[in-house]
Amino acid sequence: MQEAQLEINGTEVIAAQGQIGRMLDVDASLAQLSTQLAAFRDGEVPLVIVEHAPDVLNIEEQAIQARRLLSAPFLINLPDAVSGDPGPWQITPEDLAPMLQVRKIQPEGGAASYQLELDRNKLRPLLEQIARQVNRREQNARFIFNDETRLLEAIQPSSTGREVDLATSIESIEQSVARGEPNASLQINIKQPLVSDTANGADLGITENVVTYTSYFRGSSASRMQNIKTAAAQFHGVL
Structure with missing residues (x-):
């Protein structure tokens, strides 16, 4: 008796x-x-032969999947990407091969089989590196108060934040690998800003000027004046 075997030598799949x-x-x-x-x-006496079947007899399907995965770069995509977003990211066959593993699955009461999967200890650092490019903090809208209309006016729109969910992204990639699919999408958690650009003064409790301060910087150097302008711009419109 011989169990089916699948070996990955470099980018070559041996079944x-x-x-x-x-x-x-x-x-x-x-x-x-x-x-x-x-x-x-007279007569023939048949020998009594006992057959022993291996847990897994045929591994051709997994071999085909492994060869497909190692025939071209594996792509990791950012869902709903727009112009300026990072990605997609490629894992070359040479980098994917050392990550690829073959695991025997023995369900209770069912037939055993082999499944392709990736070494999580090697996949996670790669996703952490990608996450640093994808993750961004949500930003509240910025407003000014119009003294004439006594309404808030948005001067900078809000933006949603996003964060790569590492655990579910690993699962998504492993599911694609198990099916022999050469691409997968990151799983993203979207974070909404506390204040969107559709907010109004009544919602935020801002219906009039609360306080006014005036400061003078006459005689300051050009560099100091530039620093003051830069610092003031960071707070302009912030709630």
């Missing part, structure tokens, strides 16, 4: 199908022979 084993049942064969001899007649 060996399983073989059914067989064993001569000596005692049962002798019993049949004794019965034939006791009958004092």
Whole structure:
């Protein structure tokens, strides 16, 4: 008997199908022979053969999937990407091959099978590097108060934040690998800003000027004036 085997050597996939084993049942064969001899007649006595099947006999499907995965770069995509977003990211066959593993699955009461998966200890650092490019903080809208209309006016729109969900992204990639698909999408958590650009003064409790401060910087150097302008711009419109 021989179990099916799947080996990945570099980017080469080597598959060996399983073989059914067989064993001569000596005692049962002798019993049949004794019965034939006791009958004092000619005849054939069939040997009693016991077959032993391997847990996994055929691994051709997984071999085809592995060859497909290693025939071109594996792509990781950012869902709903727009112009200026990072990605997609490629894992070359040479980098993917050391990550690719073959695991035997034995469901309770079911037939055993092999499944392709990736080494999570090697996949996670790659996703952490990608996450640093994708993650961004949500930003509230910025407003000014119009003294004439006594309404807030948005001067900078709000933007949503996003964060790569590492655990579910790993699962998504592993599911694609198990199916032999050469691409997968990141799983993203979207974070909404506390204040969107559709907010109004009544919602925020801002219906009039609260306080006014005036400061003078006459005689300051050009560099100091530039620093003051830069700092003031950081707070302009912030709630």
